[in-house]
Amino acid sequence: MPDLMRISPSPHIHSGVSVKGVMWAVTFALIPSGVWGVWAFGFRALYLIVASVISCVVTEALILKLRRKPIAINDGSAVLTGLLLAYNVSPDLPIWIICIGAIFAIAVVKQAFGGLGRNIFNPALAGRAFLMASWPVYMVAFKNPRWQIDALTSATPLTNIKHQFGFPSPGYLDLFIGNRGGCIGEVCVAALLLGTAFLVYKKYISLRIALSYIGTVALLSWIFMGDGLFQGDWIFYVLSGGLVLGAFFMATDYVTSPVTKTGKLIFGILCGVLTFAIRKWGGYPEGVCYSILIMNAAVPIIERHTRPRRFGGAA
Amino acid sequence: LFRHVFKGGVHPNDCKELTRNAAIKPLKLPEQVVLPLTQHIGPPCKPVVRPGDMVKTGMLIAASEKLISAPIHASVSGKVRAIKKSSHPILGSCDAVIIDSDGRDEKSYLEIDQSAMASRFSPEDIKKRIQTAGIVGMGGAAFPTHVKLSPPAGKPIDTFILNGAECEPYLTCDDRIMQEQAIAILQGMQLLMKAVDAKKGIIAIEDNKQKAIKAMREGLASLQLATCNLQPVTCNLQLRALPTKYPQGGEKQLIKALTNREVPALKLPLDVGCIVDNVQTAFAVYEAVFKNKPLYERVVTVTGNAVDRPSNIIVRIGTPVSFMLEQCGGIKGKLGKIIIGGPMMGMAQYTTDMPVVKGMSGVLALSDHLATHEEAQYCIRCGKCKESCPVNLIPTDIAKASEYGRFDIATMLNAVDCIECGCCSYVCPSHIQLVQLIKHAKRSISCQI
Numbered sequence: 001m002p003d004l005m006r007i008s009p010s011p012h013i014h015s016g017v018s019v020k021g022v023m024w025a026v027t028f029a030l031i032p033s034g035v036w037g038v039w040a041f042g043f044r045a046l047y048l049i050v051a052s053v054i055s056c057v058v059t060e061a062l063i064l065k066l067r068r069k070p071i072a073i074n075d076g077s078a079v080l081t082g083l084l085l086a087y088n089v090s091p092d093l094p095i096w097i098i099c100i101g102a103i104f105a106i107a108v109v110k111q112a113f114g115g116l117g118r119n120i121f122n123p124a125l126a127g128r129a130f131l132m133a134s135w136p137v138y139m140v141a142f143k144n145p146r147w148q149i150d151a152l153t154s155a156t157p158l159t160n161i162k163h164q165f166g167f168p169s170p171g172y173l174d175l176f177i178g179n180r181g182g183c184i185g186e187v188c189v190a191a192l193l194l195g196t197a198f199l200v201y202k203k204y205i206s207l208r209i210a211l212s213y214i215g216t217v218a219l220l221s222w223i224f225m226g227d228g229l230f231q232g233d234w235i236f237y238v239l240s241g242g243l244v245l246g247a248f249f250m251a252t253d254y255v256t257s258p259v260t261k262t263g264k265l266i267f268g269i270l271c272g273v274l275t276f277a278i279r280k281w282g283g284y285p286e287g288v289c290y291s292i293l294i295m296n297a298a299v300p301i302i303e304r305h306t307r308p309r310r311f312g313g314a315a
Numbered sequence: 316l317f318r319h320v321f322k323g324g325v326h327p328n329d330c331k332e333l334t335r336n337a338a339i340k341p342l343k344l345p346e347q348v349v350l351p352l353t354q355h356i357g358p359p360c361k362p363v364v365r366p367g368d369m370v371k372t373g374m375l376i377a378a379s380e381k382l383i384s385a386p387i388h389a390s391v392s393g394k395v396r397a398i399k400k401s402s403h404p405i406l407g408s409c410d411a412v413i414i415d416s417d418g419r420d421e422k423s424y425l426e427i428d429q430s431a432m433a434s435r436f437s438p439e440d441i442k443k444r445i446q447t448a449g450i451v452g453m454g455g456a457a458f459p460t461h462v463k464l465s466p467p468a469g470k471p472i473d474t475f476i477l478n479g480a481e482c483e484p485y486l487t488c489d490d491r492i493m494q495e496q497a498i499a500i501l502q503g504m505q506l507l508m509k510a511v512d513a514k515k516g517i518i519a520i521e522d523n524k525q526k527a528i529k530a531m532r533e534g535l536a537s538l539q540l541a542t543c544n545l546q547p548v549t550c551n552l553q554l555r556a557l558p559t560k561y562p563q564g565g566e567k568q569l570i571k572a573l574t575n576r577e578v579p580a581l582k583l584p585l586d587v588g589c590i591v592d593n594v595q596t597a598f599a600v601y602e603a604v605f606k607n608k609p610l611y612e613r614v615v616t617v618t619g620n621a622v623d624r625p626s627n628i629i630v631r632i633g634t635p636v637s638f639m640l641e642q643c644g645g646i647k648g649k650l651g652k653i654i655i656g657g658p659m660m661g662m663a664q665y666t667t668d669m670p671v672v673k674g675m676s677g678v679l680a681l682s683d684h685l686a687t688h689e690e691a692q693y694c695i696r697c698g699k700c701k702e703s704c705p706v707n708l709i710p711t712d713i714a715k716a717s718e719y720g721r722f723d724i725a726t727m728l729n730a731v732d733c734i735e736c737g738c739c740s741y742v743c744p745s746h747i748q749l750v751q752l753i754k755h756a757k758r759s760i761s762c763q764i
Contacts, residue, residue, distance in 0.1 A: 006651055006686045007665055009751040011737035012658040012679075013327055013484065019695055019744045072692075117693035117745070206698075259698035259709060310729055311567070311706035312579030 019116075022204050022254075023076030029195030030083055030249065036178050036188035040145035041091035045184045049086040051095050055102035056082030063111040077116050081105055084124035087185020087245060088289065089131065090142045097135055101127040121296045122256045125246075125289050132289070142181040156182045158241045162285040175239035186242040196248045208264040209257055209271075210247040214238055216272025224280060243275065246288035256296040263299075263306040271295045319575050321568040323705040324560040325738045327484050327659070329523055333625040334487040334618045339495055341629045342642055344416055348390050348633030349401045349670040350376065351411040355451040356458045357383035362412055368395045371423035373609045376412050385459040385673075386449040389423075390611035390631035391416040402669040404636070404655040405662060411670070414633070430502065430605045441510040441604055448603030449610045449673075454478060454489075454564065454593035455656060457674030460600070463592070464510045466585040474574060475513035476591040477504045479520040479527065480557065480564035483657025486677045488614040489594045491627045493520070493527035497534030500594050501552070503601030511590055516552040517573050521559040528556050561659060562736040566591045568705050580706075580732040595676075615671060617643045619680035621650050630671050636678055637667035651686025654679040659737045689746035700739035700749055706732045710739035710749040717756035722763065725756035733757060 038046045060078035064071045073079075085101055105127030113119045132139050142156050157180055160167045170180045178188030186192075199205045218234040225232030238244070251257060251271055258267050271291045278287025353359040360377035364370060370389040378386040393416040403409040436444075446461035466472060477500070481489040493500060501518075508516050518535075520528050531554055539552075555573060562568055567578045569591055576587040584591055592600075595613060602608040611632050618625040623644025630639060636653070640646065654661040655669075656677055700710035708729060716724035730753055739749040 005653055005663070005665060006688070007663045008652070008686075008688060009740075009748055009754075010654075010656075010658075010660050010662065011741050011750070012652060012654055012661065012663065012681065012686070013741065014689070014746070015325065015327070015742045017699070017742065017744045018689075018746070019692055022695075022697065022744055075692075115693065117695045254695045254697040257696075259696055259701050259711070307728075308701070308707040308709070310580070311708075311732055312577040312582065 019077075020075045023080055025202055025204055026199065026249070027076055027080050027083060029198045030080075030087065030185065032191035032194050033185045033188050033245070034083070034087065036191050037087070037091065037184035040178060040187065041143065041184060042146055045091040047095060048089065048091065048093060048098050048184065049083065052086035052098045052102045053079055053082035055099045056085070056106050059103050059106040060111070063107060064115070067111070067115075069115070072116075075116065078106060081110070081123045081127075084185075084250060085127045088124060088128045088183050088242065090139065091184050092141050092143055093138055097131060097138055100134075101131040104130045117255055119255055120299075121293055122250055122253050125250055125293050128289050129293060142183075144181040145179060156180070156241065156285065157236070158279065158285040162279075169236065172235055172239060175236065180240075183242060183245075186245040189239055189244045192244045192248060205248070205252045206264065208261065209251050209268040212265050212268030213247040213251055213271045213275075214243060216269045217243060217275050220272065220276040224276070237279070241279075241286040242288040246292055247271075251292050251295075256299060258299050258303045258306065260303055260306040260308060263302045266302050266306065267295055267299065270298070319572050320558060320560070321563070321571040321705055322707070323703050323738060324562060324568070325703050325741050326559070327561060327741065329484045329559070330618075331485065331487050331490070331523065333485065333620075334616050334627055335490065337487070337491070337626050339488075339491050339614055339627045339629055342631070342634065342639060344391055344418065344420060344631065345634045345638045346416055347396070347635075348414050348416065348631060349411045349635065350387055350390065350414065350633040351401065351403045351406075351409045351670065351672060352377050352387065353403070353406060353409050354387060354457060354632070354673045355383075355385040356456065357381060357385075359410065360384060360387055362398050364395050364412065366395050366397050369393070370395060370414060371421045373611055374423040375609075376414075383459055383462050385451045385461075386447070387412070388449055388609040388611045389414055390633050392419050392421040393417040402666060404664065404669045404672060404675060424607045424609070426606050426608060428605060429607075433502075433506075433605070436506070436509070436604060438510045438512065441506050441600075444604045445510070445600055448599070448608070450596060450599045450603060451610075451673050452593060453595035453599060453613060453673060453676070455660070455674050455676055457672070460592065460596055463585075463590060464507065466511065466590075470585050471588060472511040472513045472585060472590050473515060473588045474590075475504065475508045475511065475516045476569060476573060476589060477516065477518045477594060477597055478564055478566075478569060478591050479518060479524070479531070479594045480569060481524065482521060482559070482561045482563040482565075483659055483661075483677070484561070485618050485679055486616045486657050487618070488616040488627050488676055490524045490527045492598055492614050493524070493594055494530045496598055497530045498538060499601045500597045501531070501534050501538050502605070503597035503599070504552070504592075506600050506604050507590070507592055507597060513590065514551060518552065518554040519563075519569055519573055520554065520556055521563055522556045523559040528554065561738065562705060562734070565705065565734050565736060567734060580729065610673060613671070613673065613675075615639070615675060616677040618677065619654075619682075620685060621646050621648055621680040621682040623647045632673055633670045635668060635670055636664075639671065639678060640667060640680065646680060649683040650680060651683040652679075652681045654681065659741065660735065691747045692745040694745055694747060697744060699742040699744065703738040703742045705736060705738065706734055708732060708753075710753060711747070713756055714747060714749045714752035717752040717759075722756055722759045725753075726760050730756040730760060
């Protein structure tokens with residue numbers, strides 16, 4: 001009989017799904033959208049993505065070292081933050097600005113709160129909000145895909161509507177495949193849906209948040225965004241801006257969204273209400289980033305009021 | 316037809332192919348048996364033999380006058396060598412009666428088939444025989460069966476559930492005994508139903524055990540053809556094949572899946588009019604009532620990829636696990652873990668010296684590469700534990716409260732509801748020992764009360 005055996009509490013088997021696996025899967029799911037972004041906006045977009053990812057990973061490694069923690073950069077979470085931050089900025093943004101955004105996202109929003117799992121706000125979105133507050137001019141200078149005639153600078157379709165510039169809005173198909181101006185990773189809805197399908201297939205995300213979010217925006221836009229009630233072009237408002245990227249990849253962020261089923265619904269619906277309100281009445285044409293950030297702060301209170309029914313308890 | 320399911324649960328690889336087709340074989344008698352005085356939930360028994368006494372197989376060696384208790388019988392014939400502390404698979408250590416076998420296996424009781432006289436047994440007779448035979452729940456909990464069969468007045472039992480779910484991966488002892496002893500098990504079930512006057516009986520088997528389902532169906536058909544002495548109880552038996560999902564065999568989950576009733580926290584199945592017993596318990600009842608035979612042996616699955624010949628064996632209570640492993644060809648390759656029970660709820664052991672007890676359904680030997688340990692990371696709040704929890708808890712929140720010693724918060728989050736099935740730890744991508752932390756909270760809470 002062997003003399004050494006391992007002791008551990010039950011269970012003695014595991015599903016095999018790890019944090020690392022989930023993070024890299026989400027990163028993988030984001031690739032198609034990035035490929036479109038680089039193809040549409042040129043290699044500058046790629047430089048931005050690479051700079052953002054590298055800044056995030058280096059900052060994470062440095063701070064973990066200073067905190068004397070294991071340098072777990074291979075868990076993919078810093079890479080994911082870098083990727084999402086880059087996807088949320090204009091392809092024309094100066095490289096140094098995105099580096100500062102990345103450092104802020106990791107150092108202040110994530111590590112200062114204790115690192116992976118302890119942050120209150122989505123790091124990529126908070127990083128973007130920080131850049132928006134600091135260098136707004138750079139942040140809102142967008143350009144169209146390089147094959148369009150006015151490829152240099154342009155307004156996004158939402159800005160166009162908001163400030164009534166009078167440019168013709170792109171058609172639904174153009175919006176769906178990403179033939180429009182905007183942030184690097186938000187324009188190609190088709191690619192984002194492809195990535196989402198992969199994550200749903202792997203059962204890594206639940207669609208509760210994303211669908212209630214998009215559904216609310218669609219409903220409110222249909223009712224209030226038109227010339228009269230119930231005349232809004234809701235398909236346009238769903239496909240424009242960062243809604244699809246935000247709803248499927250950022251509102252669903254595990255750490256900063258509720259775990260309860262009802263909580264997820266409430267979270268999604270309120271994100272939708274806020275996005276609509278900012279788009280309709282706010283100073284910015286787009287409100288996805290701020291909506292999600294505001295709702296991140298509301299997660300604990302949502303969870304407190306949506307605890308699951310006790311087994312064997314009253315319905 | 317609507318099919319109820321319980322919420323949550325997980326689908327681990329069942330690994331039952333190792334022993335699914337291994338017919339139950341009796342194990343060679345060991346030279347010595349160690350019979351712990353606690354093999355049931357409740358206070359320990361007191362020995363009624365002394366070192367040097369000669370005993371025969373089936374003879375009473377320890378009993379207790381306490382209500383929640385089950386007597387213990389010699390499992391071999393021979394001489395009592397000592398009564399001393401020995402290792403115990405669940406308690407760590409416990410006083411035990413040690414008997415040296417004389418190899419003759421002389422029985423102390425008369426084995427006669429009394430099934431023809433079934434109608435003569437009153438519910439009281441049945442309960443008495445079950446108590447005398449020392450029968451406990453053989454699915455693992457080891458709660459004395461006669462106590463379970465005596466619900467307090469005013470709590471009628473309408474449904475008896477025979478638990479053949481066997482949802483733990485690897486284990487196949489229940490599967491095999493259903494294939495090989497279907498009629499005896501069904502007769503045992505009828506006796507149990509008669510004892511509590513249950514009008515409806517449900518046999519619950521997971522659908523990954525098709526052969527057992529077939530055997531039990533055939534047994535049911537032949538029983539219903541025969542003129543049975545236990546009419547009208549026999550009329551209302553039905554077999555339900557349940558979609559495979561762990562922890563289907565948990566009492567509360569089984570009752571939910573079959574009757575859509577929920578047993579509230581800290582309550583018992585009898586509070587919702589149900590009694591659940593394992594198939595091996597039913598078999599033991601059949602043997603005790605119809606054949607006079609006390610509970611001194613049971614079917615155990617010895618399996619795992621580190622066992623040379625994974626088997627299902629009938630083994631005497633008190634047989635050392637090391638002897639059992641040797642008889643199954645010993646360990647092959649590098650051993651990682653020995654687990655008593657299944658991989659989801661079983662306990663890892665540091666030794667193989669301990670004996671087989673009444674509630675032990677399996678011994679699992681995993682090789683080194685399967686006995687891995689992952690360092691726990693911080694929770695990323697993915698909510699998978701919550702989705703997998705069959706009793707609607709948010710395991711990660713309770714675990715966090717437990718980690719920080721905040722048992723007040725754990726109480727508020729209903730930590731006491733936890734059935735310790737381990738689904739949360741199984742799915743946790745951060746490898747947090749959630750169920751362990753919740754168990755810790757439960758113990759601390761019950762200490763405070």
